[in-house]
Amino acid sequence: MMGFISYLVNGISLGSVYAIIALGYTMVYGIAKMLNFAHGDVIMIGGFVVFTTVSGMGLPPVIGILISVVVCTVLGMLIERIAYKPLRKASKLAVLITAIGVSYFLQNVALLIYGSNTKSFTSVVSITPISLADGAIIISGETIVTIVACIIIMIALTAFIKYSKSGRAMLAVSEDSGAAQLMGVNVNATIALTFAIGSALAAIAGVLLCSSYPALTPYTGAMPGIKAFVAAVFGGIGSIPGAFIGGILLGVIEILGKAYISSQLADAIVFAVLIVVLLVKPTGLLGKQIQEKV
Amino acid sequence: MKKALSLLLVCAMTFSLAACGSKESGTTTPAEDNSQTEADAQPEGDAQPEGETEAPAASDGAVFKIGGIGPTTGGAAVYGIAVQRGAQIAVDEINAAGGINGVQIEFNFQDDEHDPEKSVNAYNTLKDWGMQVLVGTVTSNPCIAVVEKTHEDNMFQLTPSGTAVKCVQYDNAFRMCFSDPNQGLESAKYIGENGLATKVAVIYDNSDPYSQGIYDAFRAEAANQNIEIVAETSFNSDNKTDFSTAVQSAKSAGAELLYMPFYYTEASLVLAECSKQSYKPVFFGVDGMDGILSVENFDVTLAEDLMYMAPFVANSDDEQVKSFVTKYQESFNEIPNQFAADAYDCVYVVKAAMEEAGVTADMDASAICDAMVGAMTAISYDGITGKQISWEANGEPNKAPLVVQIKNGETIGL
Numbered sequence: 001m002m003g004f005i006s007y008l009v010n011g012i013s014l015g016s017v018y019a020i021i022a023l024g025y026t027m028v029y030g031i032a033k034m035l036n037f038a039h040g041d042v043i044m045i046g047g048f049v050v051f052t053t054v055s056g057m058g059l060p061p062v063i064g065i066l067i068s069v070v071v072c073t074v075l076g077m078l079i080e081r082i083a084y085k086p087l088r089k090a091s092k093l094a095v096l097i098t099a100i101g102v103s104y105f106l107q108n109v110a111l112l113i114y115g116s117n118t119k120s121f122t123s124v125v126s127i128t129p130i131s132l133a134d135g136a137i138i139i140s141g142e143t144i145v146t147i148v149a150c151i152i153i154m155i156a157l158t159a160f161i162k163y164s165k166s167g168r169a170m171l172a173v174s175e176d177s178g179a180a181q182l183m184g185v186n187v188n189a190t191i192a193l194t195f196a197i198g199s200a201l202a203a204i205a206g207v208l209l210c211s212s213y214p215a216l217t218p219y220t221g222a223m224p225g226i227k228a229f230v231a232a233v234f235g236g237i238g239s240i241p242g243a244f245i246g247g248i249l250l251g252v253i254e255i256l257g258k259a260y261i262s263s264q265l266a267d268a269i270v271f272a273v274l275i276v277v278l279l280v281k282p283t284g285l286l287g288k289q290i291q292e293k294v
Numbered sequence: 295m296k297k298a299l300s301l302l303l304v305c306a307m308t309f310s311l312a313a314c315g316s317k318e319s320g321t322t323t324p325a326e327d328n329s330q331t332e333a334d335a336q337p338e339g340d341a342q343p344e345g346e347t348e349a350p351a352a353s354d355g356a357v358f359k360i361g362g363i364g365p366t367t368g369g370a371a372v373y374g375i376a377v378q379r380g381a382q383i384a385v386d387e388i389n390a391a392g393g394i395n396g397v398q399i400e401f402n403f404q405d406d407e408h409d410p411e412k413s414v415n416a417y418n419t420l421k422d423w424g425m426q427v428l429v430g431t432v433t434s435n436p437c438i439a440v441v442e443k444t445h446e447d448n449m450f451q452l453t454p455s456g457t458a459v460k461c462v463q464y465d466n467a468f469r470m471c472f473s474d475p476n477q478g479l480e481s482a483k484y485i486g487e488n489g490l491a492t493k494v495a496v497i498y499d500n501s502d503p504y505s506q507g508i509y510d511a512f513r514a515e516a517a518n519q520n521i522e523i524v525a526e527t528s529f530n531s532d533n534k535t536d537f538s539t540a541v542q543s544a545k546s547a548g549a550e551l552l553y554m555p556f557y558y559t560e561a562s563l564v565l566a567e568c569s570k571q572s573y574k575p576v577f578f579g580v581d582g583m584d585g586i587l588s589v590e591n592f593d594v595t596l597a598e599d600l601m602y603m604a605p606f607v608a609n610s611d612d613e614q615v616k617s618f619v620t621k622y623q624e625s626f627n628e629i630p631n632q633f634a635a636d637a638y639d640c641v642y643v644v645k646a647a648m649e650e651a652g653v654t655a656d657m658d659a660s661a662i663c664d665a666m667v668g669a670m671t672a673i674s675y676d677g678i679t680g681k682q683i684s685w686e687a688n689g690e691p692n693k694a695p696l697v698v699q700i701k702n703g704e705t706i707g708l
Contacts, residue, residue: 003546010538055591116371118559120566120592129570140570213535215563215589219369223532258539263527264500 015251021228040225046206076199236287356655364432380634384641410439462689478511486519491551495544
């Protein structure tokens with residue numbers, strides 16, 4: 001039983017990281033209708049910025065995280081401006097391939113700057129772990145911070161979209177960008193804002209990911225990025241609560257599958273669940289009903 | 295449209311120019327210049343120390359062309375770069391001392407990014423260049439692909455660090471390092487004979503033949519050594535960040551020793567996770583653990599008391615090792631790992647086998663291979679990764695395994 005609770009907590013922690021990354025995917029997809037495969041690599045850049053500022057230059061972690069958020073936000077907007085905006089009228093496939101190109105570009109730039117040697121990331125969390133039931137369950141500070149951060153981000157983002165002017169503009173663009181433009185919404189600015197928010201989230205995800213799993217390489221963001229994309233599809237791509245639920249479920253299924261069924265089949269189980277969900281509900285758990293207009 | 299077209303043209307032009315550039319720079323390596331003058335001087339010069347050489351072979355400026363393949367970019371770049379550097383030191387030493395049978399060596403190292411397909415491409419590039427002997431490849435999977443080609447072409451191949459059984463499955467291929475099963479077997483024996491533990495947990499990478507191969511042999515030998523494997527967790531290349539489950543299952547199974555047959559990047563994560571869950575078993579790893587202390591910013595106290603199998607200890611008192619480590623540090627400003635050491639030995643083994651077989655530079659790769667395969671089983675080599683190393687016809691080296699332990703952030707031999 002103690003074991004189960006421990007596994008569950010680890011699963012929620014892993015799932016929270018997936019959820020934060022998935023939020024970035026899902027927002028960009030919802031608004032720009034494109035899959036930003038470079039998102040995972042922005043996470044890696046965020047991790048490296050914190051590594052450089054905190055471990056390298058000795059700045060306090062909070063400053064490091066702030067710098068990382070700023071760098072990633074600017075990077076995200078730059079990527080959007082240089083690589084995606086000129087292709088807004090091009091076919092979706094072209095944008096997709098460009099995104100993959102940007103992803104490789106970022107990986108190789110990091111490889112040039114930092115080399116391929118693994119860097120050990122010093123956790124930015126200094127909360128002492130909680131020990132329950134005589135040490136049978138140990139919840140680390142990273143786990144607590146990750147889960148709390150994920151919930152705060154989720155609530156803040158939902159509130160932002162519901163109640164702020166730019167948030168509602170995002171909603172309008174995601175429903176019908178043409179009509180939104182006619183109603184006076186600046187579509188380009190809204191898309192840029194989406195990338196900015198998504199990339200800022202990526203920076204935070206990078207810090208949390210690297211604090212929990214402290215090995216940093218230029219390829220660190222790639223796999224969690226893909227998993228988070230799966231989480232976004234699982235929850236219903238385009239839906240913010242969907243990304244949250246999808247991320248958490250993915251993490252929990254992965255960890256429990258590893259613990260109780262087979263560590264060899266963990267990924268297979270995750271994807272089997274995904275397939276079943278998509279068969280029953282093709283738009284994902286919280287995906288909206290098809291709203292294609294003729 | 296016009297703009298795009300002109301851009302395309304510019305791109306094409308830059309590429310073609312770049313291609314020309316690299317080709318030119320490739321043909322005038324300093325090594326070749328060097329060898330040219332050496333060889334030119336040879337016919338009239340009597341300063342050649344080697345008595346038993348077939349001098350005519352070197353008369354027309356011939357060189358031995360040794361190729362190397364390994365990842366110098368990508369995730370496994372640490373190993374490829376180390377091999378390239380270690381081999382280069384040996385080549386420079388040999389050339390400075392007069393070469394092999396009086397013939398200089400030219401060394402050409404190609405990147406394969408730890409990818410079998412690219413490795414075969416690199417092999418073809420080297421073949422076009424005129425490679426006569428291959429030192430490589432560095433990592434197992436590409437090595438398995440390339441050995442098929444060298445077998446077809448009958449090219450002599452000596453891999454510094456390809457540990458998978460299949461790397462040397464043909465007669466033309468030998469290896470410098472231990473094979474995977476050999477490492478698994480030896481580590482189980484070591485744990486059993488030294489009474490380190492009876493309850494053992496294992497974490498392994500089931501997507502990597504290296505890890506899987508070691509673990510299979512370990513499991514087979516564990517039974518003979520009275521070792522009980524109480525927990526077994528695997529991970530794979532797509533799923534290697536979260537080890538909380540693996541560590542937790544080892545902890546709850548009460549394992550006294552955690553066996554880690556995989557590379558140090560993942561090991562640093564496992565060690566961090568163990569510390570998080572305050573789990574302190576005996577940590578035992580394999581040669582992939584080499585390099586863990588050089589992980590930037592790594593908290594070395596996490597690896598305190600970690601034991602692992604290693605063929606090479608950089609701070610050993612051995613004269614050969616000392617000289618190699620000094621040279622390596624002077625040139626590259628870092629302490630060489632075992633991959634660099636294996637590569638260094640490889641080049642010297644190639645030299646020893648070539649001298650034993652009496653090959654000449656005008657022989658083609660296939661003839662050299664036939665001669666060297668016979669010579670390999672006859673030589674006994676003293677190097678920096680072992681003494682009196684001899685080879686079986688199946689390509690495996692005979693050498694004593696070495697277990698090292700990390701104490702106060704330094705590796706010491708046990």
